[in-house]
Amino acid sequence: MPPDPFFAGEGLDRADHLRADPAAIDTLRRRDDARELVWENGAPQVDESGCLLWQAVTSDAPLFLGLKDGAPRFSSLPDGKVPIDARAHFALLNLLDAAEAPIFAAALSLANWHRRHGFCSVCGEATLPNRGGWSRECGACGNEHYPRTDPVVIMLAEYDGKLLLGRSHHYPPGRYSALAGFVEPGETIEAAVAREIREEAGIEVADVRYLASQPWPFPSSLMIGAHARAVSDSLTIDMNELDDARWFSRDDVVRALAGGDGAAFQAPPRSAIARTLLEAWVDGLK
């Protein structure tokens, strides 16, 4: 079984060919079976069974998310003035059904992007949503802007059967997870993995291998999971970036994934691809 991250399900039929046809989208919006996501506190809402909440379409120009078994699915554009409460959003992830996760990710990523792109970065004038919400167009200079997706590498470095995990300053007590960082302009995935481990932990790696990917809508990343072989275990930790980084044995990781007392660290939650990578490593997929 290849790794199966939380946000990696099938999602909606995005029906991309309809986006360029405003009349077709307007017809879909008026259909009886059209639904729109319910938002609260800046995020799509989830019921007690973990399903997304939908309502009849009320927005004039909602985002067109796609089709579910042929039925149109939209999302309103949430009020840009609602402050983002990341803690509340993470709490939603504990409840969210995995089958709904890709829809949640698409809607929240898109909304996060619209929220920060009301103006044209080329000329400074106001932009308006276009293509059913999959772009924004400048009313002054005409430039079209597309949603931004930031590639992030997240990786397990291994040395002599032990894994390197670290703590960011904002982690809950006891949490350790995979090191991560943004892919920069001019870099490959493999170069970004090597650079981030060098910067944060002071070690060189070889044999970087891709494992799995998933979207991460905080605000709008593509998490690219990898494994790397470290050439030494002598750490020099960048304390600006990390609280701590340590080597953990396979047994430490097994017990952390099982949870409970006596675990060497608190594993990342099921929604984080870091957990998927740890599970795959324990299962021998490296």
Place this chain on the structure above:
Amino acid sequence: MPPDPFFAGEGLDRADHLRADPAAIDTLRRRDDARELVWENGAPQVDESGCLLWQAVTSDAPLFLGLKDGAPRFSSLPDGKVPIDARAHFALLNLLDAAEAPIFAAALSLANWHRRHGFCSVCGEATLPNRGGWSRECGACGNEHYPRTDPVVIMLAEYDGKLLLGRSHHYPPGRYSALAGFVEPGETIEAAVAREIREEAGIEVADVRYLASQPWPFPSSLMIGAHARAVSDSLTIDMNELDDARWFSRDDVVRALAGGDGAAFQAPPRSAIARTLLEAWVDGLK
């Protein structure tokens, strides 16, 4: 040997820890061994042997690219009014030494981003370069904006020993290459591969596998190369997206990579990761 794309070399030591220290960057800029890239027609210039051209630092606030054997390397910010001549840039790639390619990619991607981000997308006011050119900050609302890197999937779909390749409308005569498209918000790499092949060629795929990646500075993408197994060879081509798409045998691909008369198609140039993917496929790396 794993695939080795053209833009995937070592590049500079990015010395990321210096970016947040304007005084340190200013000291580097004034050093005798500091150099700045020479730009012309909106791109870094290349000499006859394929090396990047460097000169003494003349800009007051150049982009800090990093260190080469400890010596500071900068790039000026090219004039935003120079029109981009993609054809001239592609011609440079034919000349460029592979060892210089990652530096060329970083400098051109960053410049392309600065060129289109003079204004704050959150409030519409002017932004200024920050962190040695690795971000821009809004003078009005204080939001910091980071360079954008757009993940793009590019993939070989295989059925019964044949590869699916397509022609975009802007390709030179005879050129066929791997299908490609942007990863959208809410998608995994694997889902984007499957969706693009479905949209452009009307077929379903399974077993998507990552092969290699490289930056592509036109304007600022991360190309993510993959292989997918098609479940049928019956094509429905989206003529809005493609001129044509066809199945090619291993022998067709071998002869196209060798070039010359009698080849079934014109293969992509060495700078394109599509060519690396084709070479890897012929070599049996799938």
